[in-house]
Amino acid sequence: MEDSDQPLHVCHVHKSSIIFSRLQSFLHILAVLFLFYYRASFFLKNDTETRGITSSLPWFLLFLSELFLFLIWLLDQALRWRPVSRSVFPERLPEDDKLPAIDVFVFTADPEREPTLQVMNTVISAMALDYPPDKLHVYLSDDGGSAVTLKGMREAWKFAKWWIPFCRRFKIQNRCPNAYFSSLADDDSHSGSFDEFTREQEKLKERYQVFKESIKGIKETFVDTSSFTGKDHQSVIEVIQGNPIDNTEQEELAMLPQLAYVSREKRPSHPHHFKAGAFNVLLRVSGVISNSPYILALDCDMYCNDPTSARQAMCFHLDPKISSSLAFVQFPQRFHNISWNDIYDSQLRLTYSLRWQGMDGLDGPVLSGTGFFIKRVSLYGNYVQEGADPMELKRYFGPSNEFIKSLFNQKKPNVAKIRDSSNTLLQESKFLASCTYGSETKWGQDIGFLHYSVAEDYLTGFTLQSKGWTSVYLSSSTPQFLGSGVTNLNDLLTQGIRWSSGLVEVGISKFCPFVYGPSKMSFLEKMSYGYLSLFPLYFLPLWCFAIVPQLCLLSGIPMYPEASNSFFIVFLFIFASSFVQFSYEVFITGGSLRSVINELRLWMIKSITSHLYGSLDAFMKRIGMREASFLPTNKVDDDETVELYRNGKFDFRTSAMFLVPLVVIVILNTVSLIVGITRAILVGNLDKMFLQVLLSIYILAISYPIIEGMVIRKDKGRIPTSITISSAAYSMIIVFLIGLGFLVY
Numbered sequence: 001m002e003d004s005d006q007p008l009h010v011c012h013v014h015k016s017s018i019i020f021s022r023l024q025s026f027l028h029i030l031a032v033l034f035l036f037y038y039r040a041s042f043f044l045k046n047d048t049e050t051r052g053i054t055s056s057l058p059w060f061l062l063f064l065s066e067l068f069l070f071l072i073w074l075l076d077q078a079l080r081w082r083p084v085s086r087s088v089f090p091e092r093l094p095e096d097d098k099l100p101a102i103d104v105f106v107f108t109a110d111p112e113r114e115p116t117l118q119v120m121n122t123v124i125s126a127m128a129l130d131y132p133p134d135k136l137h138v139y140l141s142d143d144g145g146s147a148v149t150l151k152g153m154r155e156a157w158k159f160a161k162w163w164i165p166f167c168r169r170f171k172i173q174n175r176c177p178n179a180y181f182s183s184l185a186d187d188d189s190h191s192g193s194f195d196e197f198t199r200e201q202e203k204l205k206e207r208y209q210v211f212k213e214s215i216k217g218i219k220e221t222f223v224d225t226s227s228f229t230g231k232d233h234q235s236v237i238e239v240i241q242g243n244p245i246d247n248t249e250q251e252e253l254a255m256l257p258q259l260a261y262v263s264r265e266k267r268p269s270h271p272h273h274f275k276a277g278a279f280n281v282l283l284r285v286s287g288v289i290s291n292s293p294y295i296l297a298l299d300c301d302m303y304c305n306d307p308t309s310a311r312q313a314m315c316f317h318l319d320p321k322i323s324s325s326l327a328f329v330q331f332p333q334r335f336h337n338i339s340w341n342d343i344y345d346s347q348l349r350l351t352y353s354l355r356w357q358g359m360d361g362l363d364g365p366v367l368s369g370t371g372f373f374i375k376r377v378s379l380y381g382n383y384v385q386e387g388a389d390p391m392e393l394k395r396y397f398g399p400s401n402e403f404i405k406s407l408f409n410q411k412k413p414n415v416a417k418i419r420d421s422s423n424t425l426l427q428e429s430k431f432l433a434s435c436t437y438g439s440e441t442k443w444g445q446d447i448g449f450l451h452y453s454v455a456e457d458y459l460t461g462f463t464l465q466s467k468g469w470t471s472v473y474l475s476s477s478t479p480q481f482l483g484s485g486v487t488n489l490n491d492l493l494t495q496g497i498r499w500s501s502g503l504v505e506v507g508i509s510k511f512c513p514f515v516y517g518p519s520k521m522s523f524l525e526k527m528s529y530g531y532l533s534l535f536p537l538y539f540l541p542l543w544c545f546a547i548v549p550q551l552c553l554l555s556g557i558p559m560y561p562e563a564s565n566s567f568f569i570v571f572l573f574i575f576a577s578s579f580v581q582f583s584y585e586v587f588i589t590g591g592s593l594r595s596v597i598n599e600l601r602l603w604m605i606k607s608i609t610s611h612l613y614g615s616l617d618a619f620m621k622r623i624g625m626r627e628a629s630f631l632p633t634n635k636v637d638d639d640e641t642v643e644l645y646r647n648g649k650f651d652f653r654t655s656a657m658f659l660v661p662l663v664v665i666v667i668l669n670t671v672s673l674i675v676g677i678t679r680a681i682l683v684g685n686l687d688k689m690f691l692q693v694l695l696s697i698y699i700l701a702i703s704y705p706i707i708e709g710m711v712i713r714k715d716k717g718r719i720p721t722s723i724t725i726s727s728a729a730y731s732m733i734i735v736f737l738i739g740l741g742f743l744v745y
């Protein structure tokens with residue numbers, strides 16, 4: 001460090017939001033206690049006379065839901081306990097020759113859902129990071145096993161040979177070629193001037209065009225011959241390199257980071273453990289090739305938007321005060337394709353702008369799958385100690401001698417060797433990428449990414465922190481990485497099922513944050529992890545609130561205090577307090593009133609659908625009725641989808657499984673509102689039904705886009721009439737079965 005008095009990073013505690021949220025939580029808890037008293041005292045009144053016509057079953061269901069909602073909400077408060085944000089000073093880092101090496105892992109799985117050109121852009125942007133090139137090694141893991149991707153890599157390498165020197169020479173900030181050239185299209189300020197930069201840029205633009213065409217060409221050839229190996233093939237590993245014709249070119253090539261393609265062996269008979277499996281293969285293969293002490297992991301759509309991210313991360317990893325226990329530096333997932341009103345909350349505002357900062361103020365944020373710099377040894381468990389017995393280590397890490405050597409040999413990369421196409425090393429790498437390599441070892445259990453859950457990132461980060469490792473979160477105004485966010489309902493809800501299934505799976509296993517141990521985590525950090533693994537269970541109370549009070553309204557059964565009762569205020573207060581908390585958080589993270597409504601709606605939609613199905617999936621996996629699956633999120637959109645998204649219209653072209661629950665709830669609420677109000681006016685007890693009426697109005701108002709999709713819209717993205725009809729039938733069944741039940745019990 002230039003001057004050891006100068007810190008590499010500073011941390012700011014968000015004092016005002018701490019005061020606000022703790023005060024709000026305190027008042028909210030008080031009010032909820034009153035509510036519980038109100039609900040509980042119902043059961044103490046034994047005689048049916050004072051209970052009136054109110055039935056016990058719906059009352060009990062609501063009580064349970066309120067309790068459940070409150071408990072999950074309470075866990076969520078840990079994520080607001082002590083939010084912090086950080087700034088870094090990369091200019092204070094040591095000289096380049098003292099920086100540690102980094103292996104970059106990029107993951108792709110499906111050339112159809114993850115377009116090759118997009119993947120290659122991510123790869124190129126990673127190669128172009130502002131970091132000494134001899135200390136950067138980029139690996140692409142191709143779970144699609146596709147020749148298109150391998151050939152695409154070779155083309156990408158050729159283009160990178162021009163692109164990287166250009167970026168370095170002209171200090172280009174935006175090093176993802178596609179993003180760079182698309183932004184040029186709107187900016188003609190350089191045309192007509194003929195300085196060197198413009199000339200070079202023009203050349204590069206043409207070369208990029210050629211590169212794009214070549215990728216297209218590859219795709220076309222391979223679609224015809226359909227030489228897809230996909231799920232059954234041996235490992236393919238190739239270090240991409242040119243054949244330098246003379247010494248100057250040799251020197252030029254030395255200015256490029258190493259680039260390697262890795263497609264692990266796959267056999268239908270062997271589970272491959274999705275991304276966690278892919279990560280572990282890269283961990284082993286890179287271990288014998290470059291063995292860098294730090295690893296940057298990137299999903300294939302997450303390109304490097306700020307080339308200084310590696311240096312930013314090093315501001316933490318190289319700080320002697322924290323580095324010994326620091327496992328990873330997490331950057332936010334941000335997206336380049338979010339529209340102005342973000343109807344699907346694709347940016348996951350509260351996750352990346354609020355909750356992760358909250359955890360950062362405790363023991364550190366969750367590992368979020370992509371955009372993190374992790375210390376290699378943190379993934380090796382506690383097995384690698386000075387003087388450890390190599391035979392013992394083979395039991396944990398598998399039989400490869402080369403790999404065991406790499407555990408002790410942090411600084412001597414074999415890159416040059418593999419460039420000289422030393423076959424033994426390549427053979428060893430293929431062995432390390434074979435599908436049986438990790439079996440009967442600790443891989444996936446206690447070493448590398450854990451296999452147990454499809455939310456492998458969350459689970460692995462959690463176990464690291466239980467062992468005492470910490471993490472930090474760095475979010476800046478210029479996003480370090482940019483990916484493609486989902487822009488249609490179907491992808492959103494499908495992804496939501498996978499996430500909630502993976503999280504609940506952890507929550508109901510031995511990894512449940514409240515029982516897993518021995519753990520070095522603080523209690524608040526455990527609460528945070530607990531919240532994250534259990535929040536999908538919000539589906540239970542939300543389903544209840546969406547149908548029980550409504551069925552009671554329909555049957556004339558009051559469920560809430562009448563307006564003259566003093567507990568009426570308690571209910572109103574709780575509603576208002578949650579609303580204020582939520583709006584406050586959306587506002588301080590840059591949202592508007594529109595975002596508040598959008599995000600509330602999304603919370604309800606996801607709870608009613610994805611979280612329900614995801615949680616069921618997790619329970620079924622637990623009892624062995626289902627196997628894990630991982631459908632990569634689609635990263636291509638057709639024009640119609642984009643058009644609907646840009647206009648802020650929901651794209652309802654998704655399966656009935658998602659649409660029916662949403663439409664059923666709209667129908668139920670409408671019917672009970674109409675019938676309920678009419679009946680209450682006739683009977684003259686509107687004040688007793690007031691809150692139920694209000695609740696239905698609120699739900700219908702929030703659901704406006706669904707109503708619009710059912711009855712107003714005529715475009716392709718509307719809700720099909722057949723769905724509305726079948727939902728009406730389901731609603732009838734619910735009314736008769738459950739509604740009548742309420743009258744009896």
Ligand SMILES: O=c1ccn([C@@H]2O[C@H](COP(=O)(O)OP(=O)(O)O[C@H]3O[C@H](CO)[C@@H](O)[C@H](O)[C@H]3O)[C@@H](O)[C@H]2O)c(=O)[nH]1
Pocket residue numbers: 107108109110114141143273274275278298299300301368369370454455456457495498499502630631632633634
């Ligand atoms: O068998 C597989 C499946 C997926 N992937 C890759 O994993 C990444 C993430 O998959 P994606 O479909 O984009 O999932 P998302 O839901 O968008 O990803 C989030 O959630 C995942 C866990 O569910 C994490 O792995 C991701 O890092 C996180 O960004 C992509 O690059 C895929 O190519 C593989 O390499 N192998």
Ligand SMILES: [Mn+2]
Pocket residue numbers: 299301483633
């Ligand atoms: Mn993704």
